[in-house]
Amino acid sequence: MHGRRNYKLSIFALVLAFIILSANLAGTALAESTLSWGSRGNEVNQLQQKLTDLGYNTYGIDGIFGKNTYSAVTSFQKARGLQADGIAGPATWAALKGGSNVYVLKSGDSLNSVAAKYGTTPQEIIRLNGLTSWVLNPGTRLVIPVSTPSRGGARYGEMADWWTVASQVFTIGTTATITDLDSGLTYRVVRKGGTNHADCQPLTAADTAKMKQAYGGSWSWTRHAILVNVNGRVFAASQNGMPHGGRSIYDNNFNGHFCIHFLNSRTHGTNRVDPAHQAAVHKAAGR
Incomplete structure (x- = not known):
């Protein structure tokens, strides 16, 4: 009798442990449910946290999809070339996870040819974009899933302190090759100034075009995790993609400079560490 009772208790304990473990795993995985104004719960929390990490302020992580979250979602969608409808659906989640590009169909393209080019399937493109037909017109913007390379040392950069290491290697006037971690696109930049972080400009118009493509x-x-290659030494870093301030190169089609942050670097305006940039630095280091 006691043996049967103990057996039942053991089964109950195992089931309870499984339920708790499943709940914990669900809480750590990035949600993919379609969320919109009025949605509530843990998945909205995840959405707000991810947007905040990328520099889109939701003014609180409260699990309520309201005005501020809607504004952050639409701003993110516009920046990534998505339909700015304020709804976090499959395409928006894919972009939030850093696993998508936007491709504009050209004459002669087909879903099969685009899928083959990016190593995915037509069915996945259809799912992400909510398509109802395989026949599409040139000029159609498609969200394309991009497979993420496996985590390996060669994919990531050295997480070096800005003040004692990175600023001493990536000195003013030095040219570096940037690799956008998610898209794999590369372009050259030159550090033109900056004290708390590196103020940089694309070297040529072709480099500007590549950088814009990455955005x-x-x-x-938006903060992008990047690798900064300076004479063969590769650093984990983060950049924004907004021309601002002064410039000293006038034939690169980039009206200003942009910022590159490293571990422990600070903003120039507030002299504070930017959490979103630091999160991207850690991502670029594979942390």
Whole structure:
């Protein structure tokens, strides 16, 4: 009798442990449910946290999809070339996870040819974009899933302190090759100034075009995890993609400079560490 009772208690304990473990895993994975104005709960918390980490302020992580979250979602969608409808659906979640690009269909393109180019399937493109037909017109903007390379040392950069290491290697006047971690696109930049972080400019118009492509065709303040290669030494870093302030290169189609942050670097305006930039630095280091 006691043996049967103990057996039942053991089964109950195992089931309870499984339920708790499943709940914990669900809480740590990035949600993919379609969320919109009025949505509430843990998935909205995750959405707000991710947007905040990327520099889109939701003014609180409260699990309530209201005016501020809607504004942050639409700003993110515009920056990534998505339909700015304020709804966090499959395409928006894919972009939030850093696993998508935006591709504009050209004459002669098909879903099959685009899928083959990016190593995905037509069905996945259809799902992400909510398509109802395989026949699409040139000029159609498609969200394309991008497979993320496996985590390996060669994919990530050295997480070096800005003040004692990175600023001493990436000195003013030095040219570096940038690799956008998510898209894999590369372009050259030159550090033109900056004390708390590196103020940089694309070297040529071709480099500007590549950088803009990495941003989905639109400039934005979104933080991107990047690798900064300075004479063969590769650092984990973060950049924004918004031309601002002064410039000293006038034939690169970039009206100003942009910021590159490293570990422990600070903003120039507030002299504070920017959490979103630091999160991107850690991502670029594979942390």
